Amino acid sequence: MRNKISDDSLDGNGMIGRREVIGSAISVVGAGAILGTSAQASQQPPAPRTANVAPPTPAEAELLKLSREKWALMSDKKADDLAKLFHEKAIFVHMGGSMTRDQELGVIRSGGIHYKTIDIKRASASIIDATGIVLTTMTLIAVVGGNEVTNPFVVTETYVRQAGSWKLAALVFTRTLG
DSSP states (O other): OOOOEEETTBOTTSSBOSBOOOSOOOOOOOHHHHHTOOHHHHHSOOOOOOOOOBOOOHHHHHHHHHHHHHHHHHHTTOHHHHHHHEEEEEEEEETTEEEEHHHHHHHHHHTSEEEEEEEEEEEEEEEETTEEEEEEEEEEEEEETTEEEEEEEEEEEEEEEETTEEEEEEEEEEEOOO
């Protein structure tokens, strides 16, 4: 039975409709509010925040697809398939510490960590030379040491391009407050 993975950043056809840009946009209410020269302008609430949205490049879309496939493999405990994706020097940073590639694969194989349900809220990708970075905001339901836990995370995945394919070099979980 396949475990649940949802991705709110996809359109109805399972395709990436746009790239989510993480960060905040700065709104300018007016020169008077910025300079403090108008009491009325400085007391107005700020304008709503907006995000710049652009479609992903083909390479970014490839990374986002690879990331979703990786989450499915992790949820389905497909350690042998993950081993092909993970760089031999990959690191994994969890709330309780860090692991090597072999340690991460070992806990997936043993069931020490089961990435049970991955609810992706937002995902973005960027590429710098031969390095790809995927940021994913998610709620993760996992079974860790036999205990089911639910945590909100921003996950940073760092990929390196080797011989024409992407390899996961780092996977870092940052727990958020909400």
